[in-house]
Amino acid sequence: MSLPQNWRRQAGRYRLQGIKCQNCGRMSLAPRSICPRCHSTDIAPHQFSGKGEIYSHSTLYQAPAGYQAYIPYTVALVRLEEGPLVSAQLTDVDTDQVQIGQKVEMVTRKLREYGDEGLIVYGYKFRPVLKGE
Amino acid sequence: MKGNSREVYVVGIGQTAVGEHWEKSLRDLAVESILASLKDAEVEKVEALYLGNMLSGELAEQEHLAALVADYAGLKGSEALKVEAACASGGAALRAGYLAVMSGLYDLVLVSGAEKMTDRENGLVTSALAMAADAEFEAVQGISFVALNALVMRRYMHEYGFKHEDFAGFAINAHHNAAGNPQAMFQRPISEEDFLQARMIAEPINLLDSSPVADGAATLLLTSGEVAKSISTHPVRILASSVATDTIALHDRDDPLFLQAASASAQKAYKQAGVEAEDIDFFELHDAFSIMSALSLEACGFAPRGQGVGLAKDGEISIEGRIPISTRGGLKGRGHPVGASGVYQVVEVVEQLRGQAGLNQVQEAEIGMAQSLGGIAATAITHILARES
Amino acid sequence: MENYRGNGRGIMIPNREVGIVGYGAYIPRFRIRADEISRIWKDGEESLHLEEKSVAGLDEDTATMAIEAARNALERGRINPGDMGAIWVGSESKPYAVKPTATIVAEALGSTPHLNAADWEFACKAGTEALQAALGFVSSGMAHYALAIGADTAQGRPGDALEYTASAGAAAFLVGPGEESLAVLEGSYSFVSDTPDFFRRPLQPYPEHGHRFTGEPAYFRHTLQAGQYLMEHLGTKPQDYACIVLHQPNAKFPERAARLLGFSEKQFRPGLLVEVIGNTYAGSSPLGLTAYLDQAQPGERVLMVSFGSGAGSDAFSFRITEKIRKNLAPLPAVQDYISRRREIDYATYARYRGKLNYG
Known part of the structure; x- marks a missing residue:
């Protein structure tokens, strides 16, 4: 992915800033100009809390180019407490301890590096909640 | 069905074996299946080719694939378009060919699907296939x-x-x-x-x-009901x-x-x-x-x-x-x-x-x-x- | 000079009260034990008295650690990220040699674009010089809040004595007006000289150090001078302090320096983390300060003296206020990060720290 492609997405990637439809209340991490539920175009930025729970998870032993140095790593669909699902990696977990329903929180980590000379891509990941509610 | 549509038939099929084809390139595979389908139907000339392919750009560094394949299959001059819908590219090509015949635009249309995946190492193929998902919100993770x-x-x-x-x-x-x-x-x-x-x-x-990464090409020859009955003894209707x-x-x-x-x-x-x-x-x-x-x-x-x-x-x-x-x-x-x-x-x-x-x-x-x-x-x-x- | 409150010889006293409004720590989850390192390298360096040190994971670097420490600091201070006047990151392990870490942190916090963001470098005291500058920036009225961070994923050459200590961690201080502060600055002082005890040339992965030369002429001279000089000019004595926090390159140096300055074990113990997390370089004395603040009581005083090779020490005297009592139960304390540990072996450590040559 090119420098501008990554740069453009930083608000969402670095701090989980998404959107909320001002008409029907639907939220998502990915910005959209038209609400997929009610088709309103009245969409505003929305900051997610970063808290959620694991909806599903998978540990990869075969990875796409650029991610092979991290094998094995665990990815998940995380149900944010505000409602939407987010696709993300889990971090600071022992792969055999991950469970559906587990409470997780967002952290900002390295997603990948474009070699030793290229861009370092940072973004959200989720880890088990460090300190209670 | 709306309007004055026509019935569409398959009158020819062709396919290469599926596997690792070290000796054959993407165009070779596509051409092989096209020629097999023409032979199967005993047809020599068609009006259009709709070619399903997902990853020729990424894996073979070749886009503009349909014109290339048409030329090598002896179809130079005819309509030829690549159709892409990730893993459904083959189905999408058939959809395009179906529309062309059903609408009355053409009487003889080839629908091919071709892919050459085994030339590349695993990581690149894995990242290429991930392009079927959302690059900026799934693959990047x-x-x-x-x-x-x-x-x-x-x-x-x-x-x-x-x-x-x-x-x-x-x-x-x-x-x-x-x-x-x-x-x-x-x-x-x-x-x-x-x-x-x-x-x-x-x-x-x-x-x-999991299904395996593989090379292969397959082709269908489509035609209208009228033509089908005149050239084929065993037409199959869509x-x-x-x-x-x-x-x-x-x-x-x-x-x-x-x-x-x-x-x-x-x-x-x-x-x-x-x-x-x-x-x-x-x-x-x-x-x-x-x-x-x-x-x-x-x-x-x-x-x-x-x-x-x-x-x-x-x-x-x-x-x-x-x-x-x-x-x-x-x-x-x-x-x-x-x-x-x-x-x-x-x-x-x-x-x-x-x-x-x-x-x-x-x-x-x-x-x-x-x-x-x-x-x-x-x-x-x-x-x-x-x-x- | 009418507003100048120093002594003309380095003592820094702000014109109006400033202090620490929020603080946050971060320590990665992985640990390698000293005896695991000496299992591989048998050169008698075990005498450094460390139990274990923290190791950054594959997806961590100075920026990610700084971000988490900063988020903790902002949450504790309960301020809007957009109100930040400056974000300054002190580190010697920058993810990019050219390109600020501070802008990454600022973007992640949501503080961009109306602020100053920059990186600071002075070996292990890069974090405290950022803190000193932030205190000055706020007290001058040029910013209402400024964030100073010390963070490092330190590197030691395989087999070098530094391998037992060089670790990873970050601490962040949200600096603001005295009336909002949980710790108010009484004064600061820096003592510097050109002393080549430890350095790293451009494009070199690992630093060089002067072995015993890093002790008396470097660490001890600067640390002791800075601490003594500040106390002298503030009119304070060791017994006035509940705690002293020093730079912690190993377990022996800070203990000896604290005693030479006239402090007891009771005073240096709360801010001494090196035995269980190693030397976090620019994060070292700042992390010690956060550990003390986790247990500080109103009215207490703390003296912090950093040390950075090359060389210099920054000394700070803070007074704890009632604001320290804010109920912040959900925020992770330093102890939470210390007890969250996953032990790794030397091979995993070598992989995580990029010490494997893939050819």
């Missing part, structure tokens, strides 16, 4: 396409209480049928033991839950053709365990064909992963939700079963050259309806269905075909 399917499978197992071994029947059936198809990549049956011991790729998906879409990203779905587009596309096709699910004699579904077989069976009305896996356990998907699937091996056993698979499926439906499926022949097969899925069924393309009696 290191989530491979296998992993997306694994996320669905894990949740499915959690919600409905299945274990991994419950899915073994899909792979066993596919390999069994592939062993009867000389064009298939895998020629040996597998046991439940093999399935359970296969190498893990993305938990809970192991190697034998009763229905339909496409539906869903969110490309799994996380945008209200219900990630139901393939909404697969269901919508099947329902539209049933309506167009004037049939019900029970009327389908066999189903070439998109078994890229065993979980996709289960979800496709549910989406298309062959099993209630949460019970698609049960069909594999009870043997209902075998050649003699209630709803045979992957009768020539499917994506799992025949192999999954992604952009070509949708065309292979329909070539195989035609083989069955012509009674040319050899060891895999479904007895008295009259109506067959093929469904090609792009991404996690973000694109679903269904075709129903029938033997002309």
Whole structure:
């Protein structure tokens, strides 16, 4: 992915800033100009809390180019407490301890590096909640 | 059907063997299948080529593929377009060819699917396939396409209480049928033991839950009813053709365990064909992963939700079963050259309806269905075909 | 000079009260034990008295650690990220040699674009010089809040004595007006000289150090001078302090320096983390300060003296206020990060720290 492609997405990637439809209340991490539920175009930025729970998870032993140095790593669909699902990696977990329903929180980590000379891509990941509610 | 549409027939089929073709390039494979289909129909000249392919740019550094293939297949001058819809590219090419004939624009149209995947190392192929998902919100997280399917499978197992071994029947059936198809990549049956011991790729998906990366090309020759009857002794009619879409990203779905587009596309096709699910004699579904077989069976009305896996356990998907699937091996056993698979499926439906499926022949097969899925069924393309009696 | 409150010889006293409004720590989850390192390298360096050190994971670097420490600081201070006047990151392990870490942190916090963001470098005291500058920036009225961070994923050459100590961690201080502060600055002082005790040339992965030369003429001279000088000019004595926090390159140096300055074990113990997390370089004395603040009581005083090779020490005297009592139960304390540990072996450590040559 090119420098501008990554740069453009930083608000969402670095701090989980998404959107909320001002008409029907639907939220998502990915910005959209038209609400997929009610088709309103009245969409505003929305900051997610970063808290959620694991909806599903998978540990990869075969990875796409650029991610092979991290094998094995665990990815998940995380149900944010505000409602939407987010696709993300889990971090600071022992792969055999991950469970559906587990409470997780967002952290900002390295997603990948474009070699030793290229861009370092940072973004959200989720880890088990460090300190209670 | 709206307006003055025409009926569309398949009068020629061609395919290369699926596997690792070290000696053949992408264009070689496409041309081989095209020439085979023309020979099968005893036709020399066509008006258009619709070529399904997903990854020629990424894996062969070649775009503008349709013009290239048309030239090398002796079709220089005719209309030639590449059609891309990720893993459903083959189904999408058929859809385009179908529209061209149905509308009355052309009388003789080639539909090909071609893919060359084994020239590249695993990591690049894995990242290329991940392009079927949302690049900026899924792939960037290191989530491979296998992993997306694994996320669905894990949740499915959690919600409905299945274990991994419950899915073994899909792979066993596919390999069994592939062993009867000389064009298939895998020629040996597998046991439940093999399935359970296969190498893990993305938990809970192991190697034998997954269709293999492969090279291959397949071609259909389409024509109108009038021409079909004049040139073919065994034309197969396309009763229905339909496409539906869903969110490309799994996380945008209200219900990630139901393939909404697969269901919508099947329902539209049933309506167009004037049939019900029970009327389908066999189903070439998109078994890229065993979980996709289960979800496709549910989406298309062959099993209630949460019970698609049960069909594999009870043997209902075998050649003699209630709803045979992957009768020539499917994506799992025949192999999954992604952009070509949708065309292979329909070539195989035609083989069955012509009674040319050899060891895999479904007895008295009259109506067959093929469904090609792009991404996690973000694109679903269904075709129903029938033997002309 | 009418507003100048120093002594003309380095003592820094702000014109109006400033202090620490929020603080946050971060320590990665992985640990390698000293005896695991000496299992591989048998050269008698075990005498450094460390139990274990923290190791950054494959997806962590100075930026990610700084971000988490900063988020903790902002949450504790309960301020809007957009109200930040400056974000300054002190580190010697920058993810980019050219390109600020501070802008990454600022973007992640949501503080961009109306602020100053920059990186600071002075070996292990890069974090405290950022803190000193932030205190000055706020007290001058040029910013209402400024964030100073010390963070490092330190590197030691395989087999070098530094391998036992060089670790990873970060601490962040949200600096603001005295009336909002949980710790108010009484004064600061820096003592510097050109002393080449430890350095790293451009494009070199690992630093060089002067072995015993890093002790008396470097660490002890600067640390003791800075601490003594500040106390002298503030009119304070060791017994006035509940705690002293020093730079912690190993377990022996800070203990000895604290005693030479006249402090007891009771005073240096709360801010001494090196035995269980190693030397976090620019994060070292700042992390010690956060550990003390986790247990500080109103009215207490703390003396912090950093040390950075090359060389210099920054000394700070803070007075704890009632604001320290804010109920902040959900925020992770330093102890929470210390007890969250996953032990790794030397091979995993070598992989995580990029010490494997893939050829």
